[in-house]
């Protein structure tokens with residue numbers, strides 16, 4: 001069932017046990033008799049790590065020797081989750097570990113769950129980066145990820161009295177998956193000033209001097225491919241103070257305290273992941289993070305290129321750099337600076353190299369998420385870069401002026417500099433100008449950026465510069481690892497696990513939808529996954545939920561545009577309806593468990609109010625004896641990748657209900673469908689393509705279309721609107737303090753009734769609850785439901801990040817994979 005040579009693993013369970021014991025007794029200096037689950041995790045991780053390191057080194061040598069074009073994926077976020085299970089499966093030695101650990105008295109699941117998630121990301125964008133790394137390694141692309149080694153990942157969420165409380169996520173206590181490279185260290189400059197000097201030939205040279213230097217230290221994380229020896233590298237930069245003369249003098253002058261505080265200030269740069277998702281706050285430290293990481297990565301990439309002794313014009317033949325959103329846009333400016341100021345290339349020649357090197361992926365159209373940096377801040381922190389930005393803009397505007405003479409409005413619209421007070425640099429415009437391709441992440445989204453936010457740039461560059469690469473997910477983690485029984489059932493029908501590397505092979509299970517035995521096994525697996533989740537809910541919340549109920553799950557960052565408020569209003573409607581029923585009528589109700597999970601940005605007050613309301617509703621509904629199992633409301637604390645691995649396989653229905661035109665793609669929609677859950681969704685992001693693939697009869701779509709959003713918003717503001725009667729009743733209940741003090745939730749209700757209902761909750765409410773009723777109805781016809789489930793999974797082949805990586809490689813990077821034996 002293996003495509004090619006897989007990595008060298010253990011011969012058998014005995015081989016694993018020997019390595020495990022060696023690590024527990026020597027590396028960890030523990031006795032086997034005093035080995036708890038955490039130590040067992042450490043021993044297992046170290047044993048697998050050894051196997052990975054060998055292939056990792058060989059892969060790097062092979063890629064250096066092959067000397068072909070490499071991809072560099074620059075992302076401020078990599079939401080990796082746990083590494084051990086992934087390593088076991090990719091090396092194909094999980095069975096040896098399970099048996100070995102069993103003999104030593106451990107359950108492999110308990111050992112795996114000791115690992116702390118690597119949670120260096122907020123949500124979709126960070127997890128996409130992690131899925132792409134998995135696929136690039138699996139497909140044998142010579143590819144590196146570059147990011148920041150945050151000391152604190154995304155905060156841990158606790159719910160206290162219904163409120164979100166944030167706890168720092170210090171995750172580096174024991175991390176066997178990273179390797180410090182103290183020899184790969186580079187000084188990164190900040191502040192100072194930019195000067196012009198004339199050399200003996202009268203040529204002007206720019207020199208950036210003064211300011212301060214912070215050291216960037218590389219930490220490397222191996223990324224094993226599935227069923228291949230390829231093990232790529234994720235390089236994360238950590239900041240530390242330069243231990244130069246400066247501190248030394250301070251020490252000698254007895255200024256110990258200030259030397260220490262310099263050190264702390266330097267370390268602050270990589271200390272914490274910014275927890276905002278889709279919101280730009282313009283903080284100086286965030287800009288420092290961005291430059292620190294871009295400059296260190298480019299130094300590394302350029303240094304590697306220079307070893308090949310090629311001409312600079314060949315740089316884009318050796319290097320493709322993909323920008324994950326605008327966060328790394330300074331990399332464009334930094335490369336231009338290196339080429340012009342340090343390598344003495346002419347501006348135009350350098351700029352051609354830059355543009356041919358970079359590609360930019362846009363992940364959002366929300367205006368509040370589009371990054372802008374103030375000119376005074378850039379002037380202060382990166383004076384030379386600001387000059388270069390101005391020059392890039394000047395040459396760009398000259399080009400526009402040539403093409404559209406006299407169109408001053410156009411010039412001011414597309415200028416990289418926004419003429420506001422203070423002036424702002426529009427990073428997305430800079431990213432477009434400095435890249436040869438710009439892509440959106442789902443068809444609708446890619447169309448929207450061309451017709452709205454980047455419309456003028458299509459006019460200037462033509463539409464070929466803009467393209468679509470619809471997102472995907474890695475089937476290794478999101479099917480094989482999260483749902484091993486379903487993966488194994490599928491493999492039993494397809495004659496092996498090849499579908500994990502060619503997901504389109506899933507179409508081979510479609511005909512089994514007619515096979516009653518297959519349907520029974522399919523259902524048994526879903527039930528077992530629901531039982532596992534029910535057990536988890538019992539352990540963590542104390543609430544009992546019945547696995548025979550319909551499990552309805554919405555897990556994602558909490559945001560008004562994702563409309564968790566629509567969901568919870570629907571839940572309240574359902575509750576009020578059941579309360580008004582006769583006992584006879586109640587017998588017909590389809591029992592439902594409404595499950596929520598997700599973090600609110602710490603400063604996003606409305607999102608926190610939504611969490612508060614969900615918990616308020618849960619507290620009332622779950623203890624209402626009259627309701628019993630007919631309705632339960634659960635908020636899962638601290639939603640993260642590992643919890644997604646439990647939740648995703650356990651859904652009957654999941655919710656992807658953003659206001660049309662706001663969710664660029666969504667990727668959890670794909671995860672849920674791939675695991676046999678049906679979805680309720682709006683015509684937004686990748687929901688549209690999922691519908692096209694699996695057919696309209698297998699998805700529950702509702703709500704207004706993107707093309708109508710503007711006029712509906714306009715209508716709200718200028719002609720008002722009449723509230724749907726059911727939504728009105730929901731608001732009455734909230735205002736009567738049925739779920740906690742009305743005052744706490746008034747701003748949320750008022751955002752709809754009094755402040756224009758920007759996210760169109762009222763417009764979509766009636767079609768939402770009608771669709772939920774249709775779902776109840778369908779769920780009672782279990783046989784038909786299971787057929788929908790199987791058929792949908794069979795048609796999900798398109799949504800693998802393997803397909804995604806292939807499209808980037810062919811259409812944007814122009815890189816080829818490297819043959820491994």
Ligand code: 26W
Nearest residue numbers: 124125278279280363369441663664665666
């Ligand atoms: C500057 C603050 C900031 C932080 C994060 C702005 C924007 C972001 C991200 C772009 C937000 C994000 O994660 N976007 C999501 O990207 C996913 C992967 O493409 C998509 O599936 C989601 O629809 C999109 O919301």
